[in-house]
Amino acid sequence: MKEMKIQPIKNGTVIDHIEPGMALKVVRILGIPEPESHSTISIAMFVKSKKMKEKDLLKIEDRELKQKEVNKISLIAPNATIVIIKDYNVKKKMRVSLPEVINGIARCSNPNCITNKGEPLETEFSVENGKEIRLRCLYCERYVTDIVESIA
């Protein structure tokens, strides 16, 4: 039997195949633990993996991720797989996919951008997937300097 480092969860979400070292950033952008919540959160980092050599892994009890949250994760962990668990069984599997444009998820890091001035609009960024993922504001055309800060 395989060595079990993290307990299975009864209900909730498993985020697997997170780039090694990125799990805490995923935790941060998901805003967990939620205030008042005492559900179990397991974080495993640098787990040996056949597919990725090393990976991070996250198990969040009692929380089902929404599509918007999945989109956020794709920006920092583009290879993640997301499994929703119900009664210890897989209810749904999702792969994250990197959208071309994201709406309303990120904040522009340019303080002088019109999107930071209380106007009635949703932010909009184009997602550029080169060596690393970059977000470019479609209003001021600047690149976001820190994606995690921008979407947390």
Add this chain to the structure above:
Amino acid sequence: MHVVSIRDFSKKDIERILNVAEKMLPIARGEKTSDLLKNRIMATLFFEPSTRTRLSFESAMLRLGGRALGFADPGGTSAKKGETLADTIRMAAAYSDVIVLRHPQEGAAKLAARFSDKPIINAGDGAGQHPTQTLLDLFTIRKETGKLNKRNVALVGDLKYGRTVHSLAYALAMFDAKLTFIAPPTLQMPEEMIATVKKMGAKPELANRVEDVIGTADVIYITRIQKERFPDPSEYKKVAEIYKITTDLLEDAKKGMKIMHPLPRVKEITQEVDSTKYAAYFKQAFYGVPTRMALLKLVTEGGN
């Protein structure tokens, strides 16, 4: 159709605008009259002052028989009372046929375009875009050097913060220009911009001195270096001295070379240069009128 960013225009779009501008020249000079935009109203919303840009837009509209209304700075407007730009724009769209917007925040014109059912022309948004300046620069190059394709253009001065040079470098790359960026190391063209023009096929060179290009450039486009960019006044003085066009320097210039400047100039070009055949910067300021006439015509017609 809106005019928000030069990046929204194809090479063909630009050529079309410049061709219309060409036809506008006699009207812009007052040699011919026109009532092409008779009974049309242009709103100029200037949330920060820019006399040259505003006057050239107003001149363009009046020359075409239209009318202009608006404000030249936000003091006394409802923006001061905390109105959102989105609301101001919706109001102006109800009172006019075309809106010219100058705003201190980047992305303001894009926002305006979202909320307006009338065409928006971006007359500068913060450190962002200023597409009508770029178009008039291109018109000047075409007009004063005879063509726009494959020109050898040196951009000189503050290339880091100067917004006009970013849009211009982008547009010139579309027209296969040979670009040289001449600036002190701290004010050199941002890496991103260099990468962008390279992707478009340009092979920009970086240089430190105008002397390096004086014999080869078709156009030297010089911009103002602001004192505030230098914490040390002596450093500024040194730099200001290096990036200066003088008649001595022009002795080695290529025949037909033109000097351009978005104005206002301070000391980047000595006054003796004004009367030489190389000086094109006052003509460039005038070309703002036919270029903006062309844009006003094209956007109010609804075509691009």
